[in-house]
Amino acid sequence: MAAQAQLTVPTDAELLQAQADLWRHSLYYMTSMAFQCAVKLGIPTTIHGLGGAASLPQLVTALSLPPAKLPYLRRIMRLLATSGVFATADVDVYRLTPISFLLLDGVDIDGHPSQTSVVLAATSRHCVEAALGLTDWFKKDVAGSPFEDLHGVTLFDGSMAEADPEIDAVFNEGLAAHDNSGFLAVLRECGDTLFQGLDSLTDCCGGDGTTARSIVEAFPQIKCTVLDLPRVIDNIPTDGVVNYVAGDMFKLVPPAQAVLVKLVLHHWSDEDCVKILAQCKKAIPSREEGGKVIVIDILVDPSSGPMHEAELLVDVAMMVFTNGRQRDESDWGEIFTKAGFTGYNIVKKLGARGVFEVYP
Ligand SMILES: C[S@@+](CC[C@H](N)C(=O)[O-])C[C@H]1O[C@@H](n2cnc3c(N)ncnc32)[C@H](O)[C@@H]1O
Numbered sequence: 001m002a003a004q005a006q007l008t009v010p011t012d013a014e015l016l017q018a019q020a021d022l023w024r025h026s027l028y029y030m031t032s033m034a035f036q037c038a039v040k041l042g043i044p045t046t047i048h049g050l051g052g053a054a055s056l057p058q059l060v061t062a063l064s065l066p067p068a069k070l071p072y073l074r075r076i077m078r079l080l081a082t083s084g085v086f087a088t089a090d091v092d093v094y095r096l097t098p099i100s101f102l103l104l105d106g107v108d109i110d111g112h113p114s115q116t117s118v119v120l121a122a123t124s125r126h127c128v129e130a131a132l133g134l135t136d137w138f139k140k141d142v143a144g145s146p147f148e149d150l151h152g153v154t155l156f157d158g159s160m161a162e163a164d165p166e167i168d169a170v171f172n173e174g175l176a177a178h179d180n181s182g183f184l185a186v187l188r189e190c191g192d193t194l195f196q197g198l199d200s201l202t203d204c205c206g207g208d209g210t211t212a213r214s215i216v217e218a219f220p221q222i223k224c225t226v227l228d229l230p231r232v233i234d235n236i237p238t239d240g241v242v243n244y245v246a247g248d249m250f251k252l253v254p255p256a257q258a259v260l261v262k263l264v265l266h267h268w269s270d271e272d273c274v275k276i277l278a279q280c281k282k283a284i285p286s287r288e289e290g291g292k293v294i295v296i297d298i299l300v301d302p303s304s305g306p307m308h309e310a311e312l313l314v315d316v317a318m319m320v321f322t323n324g325r326q327r328d329e330s331d332w333g334e335i336f337t338k339a340g341f342t343g344y345n346i347v348k349k350l351g352a353r354g355v356f357e358v359y360p
Contacts, residue, residue, distance in 0.1 A: 029128075031083050034076045036123040038085065039116050041065075043077075044100040047086070048107070053095040102181075111184035111214070113177045121174035122317070126151060126167055131320050147321045155321050156267070158231070179263045180210050182351065186296065187218050190348045190355055194294055195219045200256040202227055202283060204249050204276070205264040212242045215260075225254045249276050253283040262296040263353075267324040270335055277339035277358070287342070287359045299346070299354025300328040311352045332356065 010018065038044070046062045047054045054062070056077070060070050074092065081088050089095040096104075102115040121127065130147040137146040144154070153159040156175060161168040186194075195201070195215060199222065203212045206226035216224050225243045226233075233246035245254050250272075253259055259280040265273045277293065284291035300311045315326035327335075329346070336344050336358050344358040 031079065032123050034079050035083075035085060036119060037076060038080055039103055039119045042105065043086075044096060044103040045105045045107075047094060047096055047100070048104050053089045053093055055090075056092045056094075059094075112181040115174075115177050115181065117170055117173035118178045119174075121171045124167060124170065126164075127317075127321060134320065145320060145322055176207065176210075179207070182353070183211055183214060183262075185350055186353075186355060187214065189350060191218055193347055194355070194357070195222060195258075198222050198257050198290070201225070201258045201260060202254045202256040203260045203262070204253050204280060205261070207232060208236055209239070209242045209244065211260070211262060213239070216241050223256075225256060227254055249279055251279070253279045255283045257285060257290050258292050258294055259283050260294045260296070262294075264297070265295065265324075265335075266297050266318060266326055267322055269323050269325075270331075270338075273335045274338045277335065277341070281340055281360050284360060291360050293341070293358040293360075295332075295356040295358055296353055297332075297356075298326040298352050299332070299349055300326050301349065301354075302328075304349070304352070307352050314352070329354075 041063055043059065043063070046059060050058055050062060056070055056074055059065075059077075060067060060073060065073065077086060077094055080086050081094060084097055085099050086094040087097050101107075101109055102112055103119065105114055105116065107114060126147070130145070130150050133146045133150045137149050140149065142149050148154055151163070153163045155171060160171065196219070198219070201212075201215065201222050202225045203209075203215075204227050206212050207228055209226045212224040212226045216222060223243070224241075225245055227245050227247055227249060229248070230246040233244050236244055238244065247254070261276070261280060265276065268276065280293045284293065298311060298314060300308070300315065302308055304311065311326055318324040318326060325331075332354070333344065336356075341358045341360060344356050347355040347357055349355075
């Protein structure tokens with residue numbers, strides 16, 4: 001007879017806590033949907049327009065909602081205030097928090113463009129349906145992500161744009177808003193270590209050149225080149241500040257003293273990361289001549305407290321939506337070694353992101 005595990009019966013207090021935790025885990029999506037609803041209604045921007053704090057009746061009027069919806073709005077706002085999206089200033093009065101500051105339409109806060117499109121993309125029907133397909137996907141022997149398996153298209157490539165240009169635009173807007181945020185903090189916290197003394201830099205997958213332009217602004221001596229796919233580069237007007245090169249990072253990375261790879265590698269499998277980094281290595285001189293690759297990407301770190309849950313959520317999101325993953329230090333060390341690098345240094349952990357220098 002198979003051995004039966006000995007069950008230790010939980011205490012009453014533990015069982016009551018377990019029931020509450022079970023509700024939380026089963027209903028977390030209510031927070032996501034309430035969050036999406038607040039963004040779609042434009043509540044952060046409306047509170048901002050009302051001077052930074054607003055009562056429920058003020059919100060109902062400003063948003064042109066039926067007055068009978070006020071008690072329902074109260075319940076949504078109460079949940080979102082408990083989750084830190086808003087704060088309560090007084091009874092039934094809400095104000096903005098750092099999260100809702102990131103959701104103001106058309107307001108760029110210290111280089112963080114509005115993140116509304118990130119919320120709309122992440123909570124879109126396409127993404128939620130892909131997550132609902134996780135169980136079926138596990139049972140099938142397929143190579144692509146649950147998103148590809150369900151929708152038959154790959155996120156962020158031409159196939160998505162062809163199948164549904166409208167949602168593709170939301171995803172790309174969300175990606176740009178996400179990736180362009182926080183770079184001024186990198187410049188402030190470790191700009192000198194990373195960029196002082198460099199004469200040239202290639203931003204590999206640098207998109208529209210936003211990052212490269214802020215580097216040149218802070219370090220005008222650096223000759224900056226942005227590499228991206230022809231379909232991206234062909235739509236960028238030349239600006240005289242940065243040199244734009246259309247190409248494929250799997251074939252050639254334009255040579256420079258340093259190559260920057262920011263929020264790129266987490267979209268790719270380990271095998272592809274090794275190929276990309278090997279091309280980056282070919283583009284730079286020896287370590288003695290100052291050659292290095294700067295990698296800025298998510299660094300999963302169990303000691304990062306509440307940040308760690310976010311790191312794990314974006315890891316599973318990568319698994320559901322793409323073929324990429326988030327990596328801990330040993331994962332990063334392994335792909336750096338496999339790509340032929342001799343060492344690396346973690347210059348700083350900024351939020352969930354690690355800033356690495358990787359040496360040839
Ligand atoms: C996640 S974004 C990069 C974000 C950017 N480094 C930033 O921090 O703002 C991905 C970019 O990689 C580009 N890309 C994808 N495949 C590429 C390839 N094979 N060669 C060059 N660029 C590529 C895409 O066009 C897109 O602009």
